[in-house]
Amino acid sequence: MNGVNYFTDLWNVMDTLGLFYFIAGIVFRLHPSNKTSLYSGRVIFCLDYIIFTLRLIHIFTVSRNLGPKIIMLQRMLIDVFFFLFLFAVWMVAFGVARQGILRQNEHRWRWIFRSVIYEPYLAMFGQVP
Incomplete structure (x- = not known):
């Protein structure tokens, strides 16, 4: 080779x-x-x-005992990543709507990013920033 x-x-x-x-x-x-x-x-x-x-x-993956379990985990992770992608889209949509309703005319990019991404993430766990 x-x-x-x-x-x-x-x-x-x-x-x-x-x-x-x-x-x-x-x-x-x-x-x-x-x-x-x-x-x-x-x-x-x-x-x-x-x-x-x-x-x-x-x-x-060659192992008789571990191989099928690893393949099963790989297939399961594909479904988990698909769910996380859909969840991230929903969280960003919620953050944009929340930003548009609560804080109009915000010009600071750091605050916009925080309001769109970080605050909905905290709200998911029940913390109000």
């Missing part, structure tokens, strides 16, 4: 990216030039952990 065919598979790209992140994380953690470099190494290690965990879940 040559290099062009190797990188056509997404999992091979993810493995290579995970290895590069791991090496970069080690370099940043072992040679910290300042506090930002140490923090950058920690962030790179966290991204690397996410990539390797996704790869481990992909490997578990």
Whole structure:
């Protein structure tokens, strides 16, 4: 398998990216030039952990016990994301209507964003901002 065919598979790209992140994380953690470099190494290690965990879940799909459960969770997450998309559309529509009724002629973008997104989010949990 040559290099062009190797990188056509997404999992091979993810493995290579995970290895590069791991090496970069080690370099940043072992040679910290300042506090930002140490923090950058920690962030790179966290991204690397996410990539390797996704790869481990992909490997578990071969298992007789875990495989069907992982496939079932994948299908369930598709339905959950569809519900969350519809819920987000409804929340933004509620926020726009609430903003238009309660606060006319608002020109500050931060306050408009807060009134349209953040306040309906809080109202969903029963908190009135």
